[in-house]
Amino acid sequence: MQRRELLKGLAVVLGGVVSQSCSKAVEVPLAQRIAVPGVLSEEQRAVAHRCADLIIPATDTPSALQAGVGEFLDYVISVWYRADEREVFFAGLNEMLMDSQSTYGGDFLSLPESSQISMLKASEGRESGNDPFAFGDSEGGYFNKIKELTVTGYYTSEVGATIERKYVPMPGSYDGDYKFSEVGRLWAS
Amino acid sequence: MGKLETTQQVDAIVVGSGITGGWAAKELSEKGLKVLMLERGKPLEHGSGYVGEHEPPWERNNKGMRPRELYAEQYNIQSTSYAFDETTRHFWNNDLENPYDFKEEDPFHWLRADVVGGRSLMWARQSYRWSDLDFEANKKEGIGIDWPIRYKDLAPWYSYVEKFIGVSGQAMGLDQLPDGEFQKPMDMNVVERHVAAAITGKFPDRVMTIGRTATLTEPLPGRAACHYCGPCHRGCSTGSYFSSLSSTLPAARATGNFELRANALVESLEYDPDTKRVSAVRVIDTVTGEATRYSAKLIFLCASTVGSTQILLNSTQADSDISFANESGALGRYMMDHTYRAGARGIIPGFEEYYPYGNRPNGIYIPRFRNVNGDDGLGFTRGYGYQGSAGRLSWDTMSKVTPGFGADFKEGLRKPGPWYMSLGGFGEILPYAHNSMALHKSKKDRFGIPQVTFHFEFGENEKRHREDVVKQAVAMLEAAGATRIDPFNTEMVGGAAIHEMGTARMGHDPKQAVLNAHNQAHAASNLFVTDGAAMASSSCVNPSLTYMALTARAVDYAVTQLQAGAI
Ligand SMILES: Cc1cc2nc3c(=O)[nH]c(=O)nc-3n(C[C@H](O)[C@H](O)[C@H](O)COP(=O)(O)OP(=O)(O)OC[C@H]3O[C@@H](n4cnc5c(N)ncnc54)[C@H](O)[C@@H]3O)c2cc1C
Ligand code: SF4
Numbered sequence: 001m002q003r004r005e006l007l008k009g010l011a012v013v014l015g016g017v018v019s020q021s022c023s024k025a026v027e028v029p030l031a032q033r034i035a036v037p038g039v040l041s042e043e044q045r046a047v048a049h050r051c052a053d054l055i056i057p058a059t060d061t062p063s064a065l066q067a068g069v070g071e072f073l074d075y076v077i078s079v080w081y082r083a084d085e086r087e088v089f090f091a092g093l094n095e096m097l098m099d100s101q102s103t104y105g106g107d108f109l110s111l112p113e114s115s116q117i118s119m120l121k122a123s124e125g126r127e128s129g130n131d132p133f134a135f136g137d138s139e140g141g142y143f144n145k146i147k148e149l150t151v152t153g154y155y156t157s158e159v160g161a162t163i164e165r166k167y168v169p170m171p172g173s174y175d176g177d178y179k180f181s182e183v184g185r186l187w188a189s
Numbered sequence: 190m191g192k193l194e195t196t197q198q199v200d201a202i203v204v205g206s207g208i209t210g211g212w213a214a215k216e217l218s219e220k221g222l223k224v225l226m227l228e229r230g231k232p233l234e235h236g237s238g239y240v241g242e243h244e245p246p247w248e249r250n251n252k253g254m255r256p257r258e259l260y261a262e263q264y265n266i267q268s269t270s271y272a273f274d275e276t277t278r279h280f281w282n283n284d285l286e287n288p289y290d291f292k293e294e295d296p297f298h299w300l301r302a303d304v305v306g307g308r309s310l311m312w313a314r315q316s317y318r319w320s321d322l323d324f325e326a327n328k329k330e331g332i333g334i335d336w337p338i339r340y341k342d343l344a345p346w347y348s349y350v351e352k353f354i355g356v357s358g359q360a361m362g363l364d365q366l367p368d369g370e371f372q373k374p375m376d377m378n379v380v381e382r383h384v385a386a387a388i389t390g391k392f393p394d395r396v397m398t399i400g401r402t403a404t405l406t407e408p409l410p411g412r413a414a415c416h417y418c419g420p421c422h423r424g425c426s427t428g429s430y431f432s433s434l435s436s437t438l439p440a441a442r443a444t445g446n447f448e449l450r451a452n453a454l455v456e457s458l459e460y461d462p463d464t465k466r467v468s469a470v471r472v473i474d475t476v477t478g479e480a481t482r483y484s485a486k487l488i489f490l491c492a493s494t495v496g497s498t499q500i501l502l503n504s505t506q507a508d509s510d511i512s513f514a515n516e517s518g519a520l521g522r523y524m525m526d527h528t529y530r531a532g533a534r535g536i537i538p539g540f541e542e543y544y545p546y547g548n549r550p551n552g553i554y555i556p557r558f559r560n561v562n563g564d565d566g567l568g569f570t571r572g573y574g575y576q577g578s579a580g581r582l583s584w585d586t587m588s589k590v591t592p593g594f595g596a597d598f599k600e601g602l603r604k605p606g607p608w609y610m611s612l613g614g615f616g617e618i619l620p621y622a623h624n625s626m627a628l629h630k631s632k633k634d635r636f637g638i639p640q641v642t643f644h645f646e647f648g649e650n651e652k653r654h655r656e657d658v659v660k661q662a663v664a665m666l667e668a669a670g671a672t673r674i675d676p677f678n679t680e681m682v683g684g685a686a687i688h689e690m691g692t693a694r695m696g697h698d699p700k701q702a703v704l705n706a707h708n709q710a711h712a713a714s715n716l717f718v719t720d721g722a723a724m725a726s727s728s729c730v731n732p733s734l735t736y737m738a739l740t741a742r743a744v745d746y747a748v749t750q751l752q753a754g755a756i
Contacts, residue, residue: 055594068247075252082257120594151588151602156246156253164603165584169243171417171547176378178546185603186583188246189418189548 092142207307239424
């Protein structure tokens with residue numbers, strides 16, 4: 001999905017150059033796209049939510065969960081994801097939970113924040129880095145998925161658009177030489 | 190709306206309410222004719238119909254995620270467009286409800302609207318004139334048939350149309366891309382100006398200019414100048430870009446001579462071989478299924494290239510399965526589009542203090558520079574132009590290249606990423622007889638109308654010019670100092686550029702062409718086809734401005750002929 005956003009960003013307003021792989025998602029057979037509800041256990045849900053706040057914590061602006069990313073995660077994971085995507089997500093999530101027991105001898109959620117961060121870092125380390133400048137498809141495992149979802153959920157939330165970014169729905173003009181220093185953050189509109 | 194089954198009440202019928210239908214209705218009604226417009230799509234009101242306009246990202250359906258199952262089942266073709274999403278879906282055709290015969294091994298993407306206003310709602314508004322380089326090419330090269338008109342025939346009509354729709358752009362004095370009646374141009378941003386200078390510095394015969402777009406930089410009656418909210422394809426309630434709903438339909442309504450019937454699908458035309466006229470238009474109400482017949486002195490088919498030709502192909506005479514309009518055998522053939530999805534993009538280092546303000550609904554244009562002064566000897570004929578833009582990468586991309594997570598990660602994403610520049614070519618496709626649409630022998634739609642089936646392939650000329658499109662895009666980006674240049678040349682699919690045209694071409698000879706020099710059917714004096722079906726070649730520029738000019742010109746001719754008693 002992020003790839004779609006990426007391509008949208010790169011696509012000229014005129015529709016000049018959207019790559020065809022945008023339409024890939026719709027070519028997947030229906031059977032693989034049917035959602036299996038109720039697959040997210042309370043623990044898995046809580047861990048995913050916790051990870052979202054480790055990825056985007058509260059700073060001078062609210063955190064992911066404060067911005068409503070929790071609901072976004074629940075929706076995407078249990079409704080929107082295809083079975084194959086969900087499988088990858090849970091495999092990585094469960095691996096992290098097991099590591100938490102074997103390495104720290106406790107539940108992920110009960111660990112101190114520093115240990116949770118180490119666990120998430122380890123999860124990141126298990127996934128090969130991806131290079132969006134290569135403009136290729138990069139699917140990723142649990143870490144890439146939770147990071148992608150958190151970031152997308154956050155930046156498209158009201159908090160992410162109006163507090164973290166600057167939301168100007170009716171700019172009124174175009175200035176191609178505008179200075180970044182005058183806004184100091186990303187545009188959202 | 191009352192039933193209008195008699196000839197007396199209507200002088201002219203216009204089929205389709207999109208870009209060309211709107212123009213036909215405006216012109217006919219302003220000339221005093223009583224006009225009935227028939228549109229298969231659902232009713233849609235200017236303003237209130239644009240439910241996705243200015244919708245904040247956090248209020249979107251499905252938490253902003255594309256409902257993939259729904260799209261795959263019901264919008265498998267339409268959802269391939271960049272302009273299709275939950276903010277615009279209500280404008281588009283439902284492919285499950287209104288299918289055509291789609292073959293995986295011979296794909297054609299028929300992208301179409303299903304509302305009043307047609308694709309004038311979602312179009313990207315790029316508006317360029319053709320030149321004699323285009324109109325003379327078929328004759329010079331012996332490809333297809335000669336155009337029965339030249340630039341001078343259309344030039345006054347281009348001006349007429351541009352003044353009404355409002356086209357902003359920069360005059361350049363180029364023969365291959367004639368200037369128009371421009372409102373003040375939009376600005377190129379700092380990086381686009383850098384790239385433009387670098388391109389002309391390295392390649393003196395190439396220029397990069399701001400796109401010419403039917404988007405207002407100065408107000409027109411009833412329409413405000415653009416407020417740079419973008420994206421426009423969700424609709425624009427200030428009428429700042431040209432659409433039928435914002436512009437031509439209100440003008441037609443203002444005459445008191447105009448009536449619109451939505452949900453009115455034209456099935457076929459009835460033909461009287463004795464008078465050589467269309468005697469009636471057969472219509473099916475898409476809600477009730479009820480059938481009606483209308484007749485009128487003039488019939489304008491403006492149902493889009495495929496829509497109009499489908500109607501003509503389905504208009505067979507008694508005891509025959511051949512359309513009355515197909516004496517030439519050209520009906521449904523010589524279909525064209527543009528090549529698309531080839532080019533390159535790259536990162537432009539520097540300029541980091543700049544971050545453009547506002548969503549400019551327009552990009553840049555590099556006019557054709559190949560084979561402009563004779564054959565350049567590159568192994569292909571005709572040419573291509575580029576569209577593109579420069580901008581800064583944002584959180585969506587930067588979050589992927591920024592490793593890690595946490596407070597620093599969050600802080601890092603607050604700054605925009607580097608500048609990118611993208612260049613995508615639109616190239617001319619030659620008119621080949623085998624590129625065609627026909628009516629399927631057995632498959633019918635829910636109203637019993639034969640489904641359209643397509644055959645579309647790309648020739649050597651298209652493949653060769655696309656290689657050059659990619660090569661030159663890379664060379665120009667290199668000249669501009671770009672790094673991480675990424676050439677792209679994705680698989681071509683007919684129709685994907687949404688510039689489908691041809692299939693009822695204009696030409697002097699009734700044995701070769703369906704329409705004459707005034708878009709009038711050779712077979713029926715009261716029938717005019719003024720959408721993309723009329724095209725005898727495709728140029729490489731976006732076509733809709735030319736369709737509009739042809740439409741206004743055809744109406745002028747038709748009404749003159751009608752008044753002179755010649756129709
Ligand atoms: C996303 C997008 C971007 C585009 N960008 C550009 C651009 O930048 N520049 C450019 O020049 N062009 C562009 N185009 C193409 C442009 O939209 C078309 O060329 C233009 O709309 C054609 O006008 P038309 O009147 O022939 O057809 P349309 O605007 O498609 O209107 C045809 C109407 O006829 C109706 N109809 C069809 N069949 C029947 C029937 N049997 N009975 C009754 N009604 C019928 C349809 O429902 C429709 O409303 C773009 C198109 C899209 C979708
Ligand atoms: S960017 Fe301009 S033309 Fe487009 S929707 Fe906004 S105001 Fe209208």
